[in-house]
Amino acid sequence: MNSYENGKQIREQMVGKEKSQEISDSLSDIAPIIDEKVLLLFDENQKRSIISMKQREMLTLTTLATQGDTSYQLDFHIQASLNAGLTKEEIVEVFVHSLPYIGFPKTLNAIAVARKVFATR
Known part of the structure; x- marks a missing residue:
């Protein structure tokens, strides 16, 4: 699984699939890059298990x-x-x-x- 997909899975665990998709949809037509960066950050932060x-x-x-x-x-x-x-x-x-x-x-x-x-x- 790549970092984007892992970040997406983490966000779905955080707030559920429906809310996660709602967030992606709200950004897809105006700033999809922000959604991508957020998901990559979720992945990166979760790699740190301290x-x-x-x-x-x-x-x-x-x-x-x-x-x-x-x-x-x-x-x-x-x-x-x-x-x-x-x-x-x-x-x-x-x-x-x-x-x-x-x-x-x-x-x-x-x-x-x-x-x-x-x-x-």
Whole structure:
């Protein structure tokens, strides 16, 4: 399996086949190269086995929350976090722990996205 196909398989494990295809479809007509680069990155990151997928997702949630205006990516990675084995409580705790460092607006935005994702599961 090549790096692209492996990255695609990893993304499907993260959020399911349907959501993964939805992402590819949303980029195919305007910027297919971005989808390709994302999949190659998923493959490359997974080759590094120093930290677990759960730990990777916790780090990703934190970095996305700190940036603000990342609701689409937070949605994706909250789903991926649940699929990696994080509980809803652990995901919320990531954002609660971030509060003194990133402030109320970014924390509340992240919690709002989490609430939306949790409601669908």
